Amino acid sequence: MWLTCRADAFQSGGLGSLTLEQRVARENQLIRAGERSGLDPLNLGRLWGHLASDYEDEAEFEKAEAAYNHALQLFEHLPAGAKDYVVALGNLGSLYLLTHRNDEAMRCRKRALAAREAMGDKLEIARGKELLAEVYLAEHKYKEARQTAEEAYDSMVALKDSNSSELVATLITLTYSSCMRGQCAYAVDRGREAKSLALSAPEADSLPLGEARMALGYAEWKAGMKDDPDAEMREGIRILRRWMTPGHPYVLGAMRQYSKYLNETHRTVEAKEVAEEEKRMNTAQQYTCANCTVSVYGLRVR
Known part of the structure; x- marks a missing residue:
């Protein structure tokens, strides 16, 4: 994930x-x-x-x-x-x-x-809740992530949110958090909805589409589907690499997800190739934030 x-x-x-x-x-x-x-x-x-x-x-x-x-x-x-x-x-x-x-x-x-x-602003509040859901997901608090994202998404739909990227981001959080709780059939539906919304954007191969395809591929893999996960994740990685610099942590994360899928489906040679490419990209870039401070905005809550 x-x-x-x-x-x-x-x-x-x-x-x-x-x-x-x-x-x-x-x-x-x-x-x-x-x-x-x-x-x-x-x-x-x-x-x-x-x-x-x-x-x-x-x-x-x-x-x-x-x-x-x-x-x-x-x-x-x-x-x-x-x-x-x-x-x-x-x-x-x-x-x-x-x-x-x-x-x-x-x-x-x-x-x-x-x-x-x-x-x-009720719509802005819903978007803010989705941002919290992303943090819960990162902390592996999948129950809280799903509940918060679902509440945010329902509000966005009810309020007719016209920003498709916000809806896609919320659906992606729902996809991962639901599948992590063993509800992968539901997650596949949410992932397909995210992909469909992202495809409706004017720009072809948008970044949200790449993210949606990675999420959908993950849910399909964990739901036991055969060929679809491979195609979704390959396309997701291709799109992400178009938008991100080589070796960006998000690209590396997508490649790790794909490598794990290949290993689990007994395609060990391909998995090793992807893992080696990821390692080369990671070694070449070595993105760190060793000298980052913690912003005052991340230290105090009003």
Whole structure:
């Protein structure tokens, strides 16, 4: 089981056609120019938030944490930045999950949920609960993960959430947490629903689609299905590798899931090949966060 990757969007744009490396360079240029020209704090914070998310995709975790902190400092006392603040706080929680700092991730996401509740937006509250469910999943608290994700998903549907990526993320959490509790037939249904939603997105081979296919493949494997899991996981890995830098922890996690599947289905030669490739990629990159601090936003809950 591996965690979904999430970097919720800030309200800014114009960089979507660039590569990840080009976006990082351009965002740094825009931030420097904005600081020189006195760009308003809201838009400057959004630039820092975009940069943080892209650093996270590059697995530049120390730089990502610093950028999230810049964004949060700009948003925290800005009334117009309330939604941007909870997005940045949730994304910082994602960074902490990725670097195995679950306690800090939970604190960030509890703070984000409290901020959403203070805003009084029922849809945002549902999204905040889904973020908590992801932490429960990382902590192997599968009962809490499923209950929280299911409550969040039901609210999102009732409130007609138009953000398909939020729905897909919630369904992925439901897929893994349900299957971990032995309810893999139910999990397959949720995984298929996640895949269908992701396929409806305008962009072909989107990152949520890659995540959904990995989750569905896992549920089908554990439900005892024969050929489908292999196809789903292969496609999931292909899509993730398109979006992530080589050796990114999420790609490595997907490859470990696939290698375990191959071993369990007695395809040991293929399993060894995948495991060796994963090891080479991991050795080549050695992504760590040894010098990351714990952000003040991950230390206190209001």
